[in-house]
Structures are given as C-alpha cells and as structure tokens.
Amino acid sequence: MPRDDTRSRDPITEARRQWVTHGWAEAADGMELVTSLVRAHQLLMERIDAVLRPLDLSFARYEVLRLLSFTHDGAMSMTRLGSLLQVHPTSATSAVARLVKQGHAIRERGAQDGRVVLASITHAGREVVEQATERLNAEVFASPGISPEETVQLTTLLGALRAAAGDDVPH
C-alpha cells in the first residue's frame, strides 16, 4: 500500500497536523512537546520497571532507598524525604510504608526530637538498592538511547522547562 503523505504513522505528528488544520497553530508546537514528553516518559518507565520488577521495587521506592543510602547514617526525616523527592508528603508516606512492609526500611521517632518521624534504611534495603542501581546503571542510565551530547542537551532543555515551573535548577 502506498504511504499516504499527508498523514503520519506517528500519532503525535498526526495530532500536530490536526492541530494546525483546526486553526490552533499557535498551540501546536506546545501540544507536540507535551505529548512527546508524556510518550518518552512512558517508554523510559517501561524500561525502568522491567529492571526493577524482579526486585519488587517501583521507581518511587527505589528513589527513597537511594536517598536514604546516601545519608551519613541511613536515616532522614519524612519531611526532608518528601522535599528531596519533590512529591506530595502522602506519596512519600505510602512509599515508605510499603518499604517497611518489605523489610527495606523502618519508621521511628527521632531520638532528640520525638515529634520528628524518621525513615531509616535496613541492611536488606541497602542490599536491594545496590543491586537495583547496578542494573539501572548498566541497562538504562548508561545507554538512554541517544548520543552523550544529545543526552546533555536534552537534560539542559528539560532543566529550562523545570526552572520555568519553579524548580531551583542551576544554570
């Protein structure tokens, strides 16, 4: 079958064409950007989930363990954890609750200030986060699919988008 030249096989390119046809040209590039970002996010998450699923970890729980493992004593207040994860406090709470159930973390009151709730990583948590990091580095992060130059360029542009939305991104 000959290829129809006006319609693209890429749903996002086709959506862009529809946007222009409908008289929304001034919003077409932004729509294409947002839709491309949603799709790229989905594709990356599929790769990450394939690595983490055998370890029974989600990316959110992996990030919690990674942050805890980077601290001096393996513990961090729930408030700081939520802030570093840049998520709603309830998301941090539910991720930690699941990690506690799995034996990868514990929740406890602060020794100096009993009002502070701390999350701490366990020995089992340290083992699983090292395994997960090794595999993510080898199977996803070291080869995202584009060249090293494109990787840095893309990160810079995403940083500009984040900065425009209020993130404190260094130049």
Next chain:
Amino acid sequence: MPRDDTRSRDPITEARRQWVTHGWAEAADGMELVTSLVRAHQLLMERIDAVLRPLDLSFARYEVLRLLSFTHDGAMSMTRLGSLLQVHPTSATSAVARLVKQGHAIRERGAQDGRVVLASITHAGREVVEQATERLNAEVFASPGISPEETVQLTTLLGALRAAAGDDVPH
C-alpha cells in the same frame, strides 16, 4: 546562611554529584536525564490536571475524546484507539468505560462486522473536549514555559529518544 557550594539545592543535580562520587560517572548523565524527564513530566501533568479537573477529565480520557472527535463520524474501533494512544489495550478500555459512565462516549458493536467493538463520542463528549482543548491550548500548550525555539529543539530530542525505543518518528 552561606550557600554550600559542593551540594546543590536541586535534588537532581545533587543526585548527579552522588553518582560521580560513588564511581558511576559513566551512568551519571543518563541518570540525570531520566530523573529530569520524570520531574518535567510531573510538573506538566500538574498543570494539565489543574485545567482538566474542573471538567472531570484525566489526560488519558481527554486524549480518547480528542482522537474520536478527529474522526469522520466520531467513532473508532477499540483496537485502533489503543494503537493510536500507544497504550496497553486495558488502559484504553478503562478510559472508554469511564467516558461511557460520564455520558461522553458510547461503546457498540460494528454495524458491518459485529466482532469489532467501536467507541463513539457523544454530543456531550464533543462539547467537553472542545472546552478542554480551548483551555489546554490557552493555559498550557501555547506557553509551555520555554521559548518557541527551545520547544522545537526539545521535541526533536524527545523524538530521537522515542525513535531509539522503537517509535516510528519522522525525521
């Protein structure tokens, strides 16, 4: 308080520093890219959800209505819908089921081929998708937060990432 120059206030920049410190330099740029993309996705989704919530729509359901409204007769097979949305068939099914409940779509057997299940947009569905598109265009797509040049550059780089993962993206 003086700013600590080795640690960044940006959690992603700080994670990158940790990656290099731990000897994972070859994966640091890819980790930073993936984490930046996850964060940018989250920020954009917050803006989109703020626009769609008053209309009781999710972005997934919005996309279903948008695709149906672009067809000649407002109907499409569930199979083709899932393929254009680039999601798992069960995701398309649950989005349509919710739209049916809301009165924005109907599900029916094909007139010519009873084995085909079609999704059709209703009059109410057409009204809500036009409202949603108008608001998304004005409040998100027409001003994603970066310059028009950066918007196109970013879309191109996301396209390269998508193509590397198997999407049929035109050059």
